[in-house]
Amino acid sequence: MTAWTGTEIPGGPDLLEIARQTLLDTVLPKLDGDARFKALMIANAMAIALRETRLGQDEIAQAMQALAQAAGPDTWAVCHDIRTGRHDPGTAAHQKIGAALLALAQARCRISAPKALEGDRK
Amino acid sequence: MDETRRASLAAWLGARAGSVAIRDMALMSGGAIQQNWKLDVTVGGTPQAWVLRTDAPATLSVSRSRAEEFHLLKAAHEAGATVPEPLFLCTDESVVGKPFFIMRRVAGIAAGHRVVKSETLGGGRVALVTALGRELARIHAIRPPRPDLAFLALPDRPPCTRFVAAMRAHLDRGRLPRPMLEWGLRHLERSAAPAGDIVLCHNDFRTGNYMADDTGITGILDWEFAAWGDPHEDLGWLCARCWRFGGPGEVGGVGPRAPFYAAYEAASGRKIDPAKVRWWEIAAAIRWAVVAIDQAERHVSGREPSLELALTGHIVPELELDVMRATLEQPA
Numbered sequence: 001m002t003a004w005t006g007t008e009i010p011g012g013p014d015l016l017e018i019a020r021q022t023l024l025d026t027v028l029p030k031l032d033g034d035a036r037f038k039a040l041m042i043a044n045a046m047a048i049a050l051r052e053t054r055l056g057q058d059e060i061a062q063a064m065q066a067l068a069q070a071a072g073p074d075t076w077a078v079c080h081d082i083r084t085g086r087h088d089p090g091t092a093a094h095q096k097i098g099a100a101l102l103a104l105a106q107a108r109c110r111i112s113a114p115k116a117l118e119g120d121r122k
Numbered sequence: 123m124d125e126t127r128r129a130s131l132a133a134w135l136g137a138r139a140g141s142v143a144i145r146d147m148a149l150m151s152g153g154a155i156q157q158n159w160k161l162d163v164t165v166g167g168t169p170q171a172w173v174l175r176t177d178a179p180a181t182l183s184v185s186r187s188r189a190e191e192f193h194l195l196k197a198a199h200e201a202g203a204t205v206p207e208p209l210f211l212c213t214d215e216s217v218v219g220k221p222f223f224i225m226r227r228v229a230g231i232a233a234g235h236r237v238v239k240s241e242t243l244g245g246g247r248v249a250l251v252t253a254l255g256r257e258l259a260r261i262h263a264i265r266p267p268r269p270d271l272a273f274l275a276l277p278d279r280p281p282c283t284r285f286v287a288a289m290r291a292h293l294d295r296g297r298l299p300r301p302m303l304e305w306g307l308r309h310l311e312r313s314a315a316p317a318g319d320i321v322l323c324h325n326d327f328r329t330g331n332y333m334a335d336d337t338g339i340t341g342i343l344d345w346e347f348a349a350w351g352d353p354h355e356d357l358g359w360l361c362a363r364c365w366r367f368g369g370p371g372e373v374g375g376v377g378p379r380a381p382f383y384a385a386y387e388a389a390s391g392r393k394i395d396p397a398k399v400r401w402w403e404i405a406a407a408i409r410w411a412v413v414a415i416d417q418a419e420r421h422v423s424g425r426e427p428s429l430e431l432a433l434t435g436h437i438v439p440e441l442e443l444d445v446m447r448a449t450l451e452q453p454a
């Protein structure tokens with residue numbers, strides 16, 4: 001028995017998933033031209049929203065934390081420091097910041113474009 | 123286009139080409155900024171396949187005007203590049219409501235995902251990248267000063283420096299900080315080359331923007347971003363990972379670099395600097411990211427709610443990943 005939160009099941013992500021599957025399985029085959037292109041975009045948008053909900057922000061938060069530890073908590077200030085050469089090669093935090101930014105880009109891709117990570121180690 | 127406009131178009135064309143009858147006219151797909159109309163006519167009884175290109179209604183165009191695009195096409199055509207032949211330019215807005223030009227319609231396939239999958243388009247992968255090298259060499263043979271292209275400003279500083287400054291200006295207007303793009307720009311700034319040859323750059327020379335059939339390239343399209351710049355800008359844009367459409371070749375997803383570089387060097391007499399091409403490949407990812415951010419902003423701001431624009435924003439992370447991978451592989 002689980003405690004009741006008051007909301008009905010299935011919840012938002014499950015609905016999104018079955019709605020997307022229905023769109024792809026039964027609606028898409030009946031479409032062509034511009035309508036087909038739009039339906040594929042809708043399915044893509046639903047997939048991004050689903051991954052964002054299911055994966056959560058943990059990986060991104062972790063990379064953001066690594067960046068904050070290496071370069072400071074204010075990302076606008078970090079950008080300014082990168083631009084003005086404060087984190088160039090040979091400076092203390094250069095490698096850590098590079099690694100944190102790579103991890104952040106990977107975490108963002110996990111939600112927006114997981115195909116880009118194929119062949120990449122996590 | 124209504125009957126009145128079609129009639130005034132037929133009369134305008136008739137005054138230039140002899141007796142012109144419009145047999146069919148239909149809006150072609152694609153083009154948020156420009157409209158392309160398929161135009162089937164007879165000229166003195168002979169059927170001709172044309173395209174009428176004009177501005178889309180209610181767009182704030184930031185790209186080149188149709189008149190400028192016409193002059194660019196003319197210059198490219200005269201330089202021997204394979205482009206749809208430009209025929210007539212009309213800047214008189216009373217004819218169809220907006221300036222337009224007429225060019226010949228070319229046959230072939232342009233869609234990137236289809237081009238990169240084909241083993242036969244352009245005569246096969248090696249033949250196609252060889253032809254792309256030759257085409258780019260012909261375009262790059264156009265060099266300033268050119269009175270007919272006087273609307274193109276000459277660069278006031280080296281193209282590398284100009285690029286970094288322009289991208290930073292975009293980021294400064296953005297809603298979010300972009301540390302990966304800043305990282306990439308700083309990398310590029312540290313490794314920027316001094317000015318070299320200045321040539322006409324197409325500036326959107328990539329798979330998706332040329333048409334090909336099984337015999338070769340049939341037309342280089344979309345000249346609206348052309349400008350004076352460094353020849354490596356176009357080479358890097360074509361080779362950048364973000365324009366390979368998942369295809370196997372490093373040149374536009376189509377084929378290998380070696381025959382492409384060799385064809386370009388032979389036809390242009392200019393030696394390619396591979397390090398400069400790599401520089402402009404990183405630049406390509408940043409430029410596409412900045413454009414994607416701007417497009418998504420049109421949706422995010424509420425000015426222009428659009429699923430397509432909204433999804434464009436989600437291309438940014440993979441471009442950032444390209445930038446990070448490239449800068450960590452090639453320290454500068």
